[in-house]
Amino acid sequence: MPVILAAMAVAGVLTIPAGTAQAGEPADYPEYPYAPTDYNEPFRGQFHFSSQNGWMNDVNASLYYRGTYHLFYQHNPHGLNWDTMHWGHATSPDLVHWTQRPIALEPGVHNATLWSGGGWVDTRNVTGLKNGDHDPILLFTNTNGVSIAYSTDGGERFQMYDGGAKVISTPYESRDPKVFWDASRNRWGLVLWADDGGNTMKFFSSTNLLSWTYRGEYRAGWAFECPDIYQLPVDGNTADRRWVLNDAQGEYVVGNLNGDGVFVPDAGFPAPQRLDQGRAAFDGSFYAGLTFTNLPTDRVVQMAWQPGNRGSTWTGNASFPAELSLRRFPEGLRVTRLPVGEIATIRQPAQTWGPRTITTSDSTDPLNGVNADTYELISEWDLTGATASEFGFRLHQRADGSSDRTIAYNRALRQMEWKPLAPVDNRIRMRVLVDRGQVEAFGNDGRLSYTENTNFDSAPGSLGISAYAAGGHVRLVSLTFHRLDKAWAPAPGGTGEMRWNGTGKCIDMDPAAGNGAAVRIWDCWNGPNQQWRHNVNGSLSIGGMCLDQPGEVISNGALLQVWACNGLPQQRWTRVGSTYRNAWSGRCIDLAYGDATNGRRLQVWDCVGGSNQSWGLPA
CATH class of the missing domain: 2.115.10.20 (Glycosyl hydrolase domain; family 43)
Incomplete structure (x- = not known):
């Protein structure tokens, strides 16, 4: 070779x-x-x-x-x-x-x-x-x-x-x-x-x-x-x-x-x-x-x-x-x-769905509204009475219905990914791992294994997932969804201040601690509400809470808050140079217009690498 x-x-x-x-x-x-x-x-x-x-x-x-x-x-x-x-x-x-x-x-x-x-x-x-x-x-x-x-x-x-x-x-x-x-x-x-x-x-x-x-x-x-x-x-x-x-x-x-x-x-x-x-x-x-x-x-x-x-x-x-x-x-x-x-070491908490019929209508899709970049799907399908010619998952789907990849089972041909896979007790078990450049699919507990490189679009508008049926209906017996954490451990710092590199100002949590507490800029004073830690799972934690971008807002200008740590992408941050990029939106911690007035709320914005997005490591 x-x-x-x-x-x-x-x-x-x-x-x-x-x-x-x-x-x-x-x-x-x-x-x-x-x-x-x-x-x-x-x-x-x-x-x-x-x-x-x-x-x-x-x-x-x-x-x-x-x-x-x-x-x-x-x-x-x-x-x-x-x-x-x-x-x-x-x-x-x-x-x-x-x-x-x-x-x-x-x-x-x-x-x-x-x-x-x-x-x-x-x-x-x-x-x-x-x-x-x-x-x-x-x-x-x-x-x-x-x-x-x-x-x-x-x-x-x-x-x-x-x-x-x-x-x-x-x-x-x-x-x-x-x-x-x-x-x-x-x-x-x-x-x-x-x-x-x-x-x-x-x-x-x-x-x-x-x-x-x-x-x-x-x-x-x-x-x-x-x-x-x-x-x-x-x-x-x-x-x-x-x-x-x-x-x-x-x-x-x-x-x-x-x-x-x-x-x-x-x-x-x-x-x-x-x-x-x-x-x-x-x-x-x-x-x-x-x-x-x-x-x-x-x-x-x-x-x-x-x-x-x-x-x-x-x-x-x-x-x-x-x-x-x-x-x-x-x-x-x-x-x-x-x-x-050992894949369990990077799984986030499971989302599960019980039996339901999947049709050609999006309203029957349990994954409708779920967005993710790296994840695992574990499913079982019952072919009894099925009329769908094909069923499976669309990966990295966009609002117009297009997707980067499908993992499908063809009922007439009895093939998964165009390779033979016979049902067991008239059921098909389908498991899928999705990474940014890879997809691996396993049929019927590993009887079929399919490994492929696929360059997925990880832009915020391309992270949809759907369970679908084509040409009819099929019974979905069970579905489990796990987001999968980044396995590359960031080099976490100690616990300490995160200084804005433009001045001696620090990222500060509003003393009114609790879910939804504001995250703002303030004079550095080494107090407990300025003691941040960048953890191995990518979260930035303080006092048992985590820096959070509200999940319903991915646009520029979304204001940051703290929330109970949950491991979701809204709470995972990757350090790129001196910036911190959010796994959910792909945007960076930003001080609007570089306005360092005490109490100014921090937001996320497109990562441009400007001085108002430059932050020191916790130390």
């Missing part, structure tokens, strides 16, 4: 200008070449990981170590196109809130071709590389063979094992090693994509993670690059486990390992099936998915690369982490995908 992308860049297919490719210097390692960002640029995912700056492609070596999830990825930190591959690095306590880390592997510092690969934490120190309190973290990379980089400080710095010498060498093209634990043989396995006259997956084994023995191959024309292999229980039965082997395009087969530890598909399994129905080419929306290793439980969690998300300072993002299961359906064993349960 990197070869293809390089050709694309030369041909000009990737239209975002690239920066100058750079290799690292040992004296500067580990490098942190990232300009600051509030992650609020147009189309930037708010709960989908993207690199702080630069190009991102394949997910690499996703692993868990001592309470922290580590995500590595193919990366050009110095430009917006594929070039001079590094390994980027990010960490998270919960798979949702990610923090950018310094570069993990750099050309010029690490002696290998730093293309895709997997990782493993050597908790037993079978490598003998442990030096201190931390277990060695191993990264497997290179082309036409495998080299190892390792860390003995918890993933802060990596060095090449044996100077970068290959622990596996091949006389043919090969790359993308993935390490896995083969418990039945009490050893590690490694699968490597190769082209020795056709697509093949080569299998190796080791008892010390350093010395590897070739065991055999699985050959299939469909199996192209970035292999992953993992074990799943059938319908949760831990006594009946199968191995799943997938390639970069998310195509997979189910089977077992033979006596040599080489994958063999189940007899009669229709190869290949698809993990996700999004466009799976290298310029599509779901590619090179990889599962986490060393997880503390038996669950299997996957993230993939979404190539289609491009902005002014970054290219590409990762799909939201999904938990994989293996379930038996009438058509056979199939892998299902659903968002990890």
